[in-house]
Amino acid sequence: MGKTLYDKLWDNHLVEQREDGTALIYIDRHLLHEVTSPQAFEGLRLAGRAPWRISANIAVPDHNVSTDRTERLAGVQALKDEVSRIQLTTLDDNCAAFDIPEIPLDDLRQGIVHVMGPEQGATLPGMTIVCGDSHTSTHGALGALAHGIGTSEVEHVLATQCLIGRKMKNFRIEVRGPLGLGVTAKDVALAIIGKIGTAGGTGFAIEFAGDAIRGLTMEGRMSLCNMAIEAGARSGLIAVDETTLEYVEGKPYSPKGDEWEAAKAFWSTLHSDDDAVFERELVLEAADIKPQVTWGTSPEMVVDIGGRVPLMSEMATDTARSGLKRALDYMGLEEGQRIEDIEPNVVFIGSCTNSRIEDIRAAAKVARGRKVAGGIKQALVVPGSGLVKQQAEAEGLDKILLEAGFEWREPGCSMCLAMNADKLSPGDRCASTSNRNFEGRQGFGGRTHLVSPAMAAAAAVTGRFVDVRTLEEMS
Amino acid sequence: MLAFTVHSGLVAPMDRANVDTDMIVPKQFLKSIKRTGFGPNLFDEMRYLDEGQPGVDCSGRPLNPDFPLNFERYQGASVLLARENFGCGSSREHAPWALVDYGFRCVIAPSFAEIFNGNSFKNGLLPIPLDSDIVDRLFAAMYETPGYALTIDLERQVVIEPNGEEISFEVDAFRRDCLLKGLDDIGITLQSADAIRQFESGYQKTYPWLFHRLEV
Known part of the structure; x- marks a missing residue:
């Protein structure tokens, strides 16, 4: 029997399958921001633990930051909101103390963690990607297994490079035919949520497929996978294709040279097999989707x-x-x-x-x-x-x-x-x-x-x- | 972690579907860098008439007289009875932290959002999914009976009603075991440290590009 994209990603990261049905899953990339990480670092400190693998991690401040130009130019220390400032400086301090790479607030590359990740090539196809933020599903657009976690799991990933989990079920949502002019990935996401409800995807990894999805840019695919969590699914996924590879090539942290060739060959296998079985399937006609x-x-x-x-x-x-x-x-x-x-x-x-x-x-x-x-x-x-x-x-x-x-x-x-x-x-x-x-x-x-x-x-x-x-x- | 074996407690209602984690603890309180102290801000926007701010003492704030948790009869409640898809939305673990800090040990609902469900178990808060017919019946019994309390026996996986009737519930075997013993996940996972190292070394040979430090 063929495998779904999710099956392939799961199997590839399986460290240990346990008799009680839980599994130990290896995590490739861990994204951190200021809001859900302080208590995790504190936990490491209290237990005297160090991060398992520094190279898995990258941090960026985003949730609390001022968007006002004058305030931003003045730097973190000038942030008027004291409570926010403490949280932002705590991230800086924790990253320094635990040697975690951090893109600082005044850096051109700073941004929303789910925008920065793909933009920098920090998130790549085939990876398991987690972050203490439910919209981590965004990165599934690259053909990665990505989902949000709580702060206890942030600490768990830092300490062990793994998560304890159970395999989810497979849900394929196919959107057929081209989208109409003025109809975007956001409209597709909202139309799907309107149809299946905010708990419709609970327990599933949703793979978005069909020519409407194939026709989306990477930005559009990210918008769609981003909203998978609003349908109850922790992960949204889209198979790797030429659009994916073109997007990833040349990004700062993307593999180069021989590693790029090896990665590309591997990534090209990241799609559901023709005979893969999905526990649930839904088909939508793109022509029916309006703003x-x-x-x-x-x-x-x-x-x-x-x-x-x-x-x-x-x-x-x-x-x-x-x-x-x-x-x-x-x-x-x-x-x-x-x-x-x-x-x-x-x-x-x-x-x-x-x-x-x-x-x-x-x-x-x-x-x-x-x-x-x-x-x-x-x-x-x-x-x-x-x-x-x-x-x-x-x-x-x-x-x-x-x-x-x-x-x-x-x-x-x-x-x-x-x-x-x-x-x-x-x-x-x-x-x-x-x-x-x-x-x-x-x-x-x-x-x-x-x-x-x-x-x-x-x-x-x-x-x-x-x-x-x-x-x-x-x- | 707080162990959970048998718990008896007063039941309070959260009688609406899709209670999201923004509702459970609004964003301004997420600026805290601590795990504790969120109880006074649990359901802040529904519980108080004014807008809550972090670091402000809640004892002087105007309470919403229409919000059940402010009713005299629900004071001291430790079991929350709720509706479908409880805990949806943001992954903030501050949601179970706030529920536990307030005094809740258990939430009973027809269904839970996944991330909230996982976060709860890690903080000694037991989410119990029951059929919506049963939840309807418990809501009716609770509204009719002042002082309505339930007993939850995790070992036997039953909710015991005041008349002694037992309702069995499903719970993930691993999570149940951790809760019963108050075990934290990291200690358990580190028992597999050799397996992780072994996996990692083979994995690194196949996918070397995943192992470069991200130089900023």
């Missing part, structure tokens, strides 16, 4: 741009009815309301889901020659890394966005989770390219609508949610 907008407080609360908020009468159970009522109360919406009648007052373009160069280009394409609408009090664009920012500036995208009335910020996680100063105020309504619309996620009392970068930019320039495909430049 998506979430209306509620869970990513599964999502509809097409032309759609409406559901009706109470459409809910099947008491829990669903009370869930809908609570979501509508929180979001300040009426049942049956048209999505195109919803007016955000904040726009956020950024996050590990949508802050790569292609995302900035998509936003700038919509913003070109237009102005941010009067009802929008803030429209933030936060590039995913210093290198994305530099590239965007080289293409003049910053100028287009600034002329339209957007703010152009320094890289970091920013308003996706609002650990820094970028946050919504109570009652604010945000068109956001991030990944979670949970209550309070982007700020206490803030309301989030998840969309693609093009849709967020369209909302910024029109002041309401609008089908980006109807805007002139897109047609």
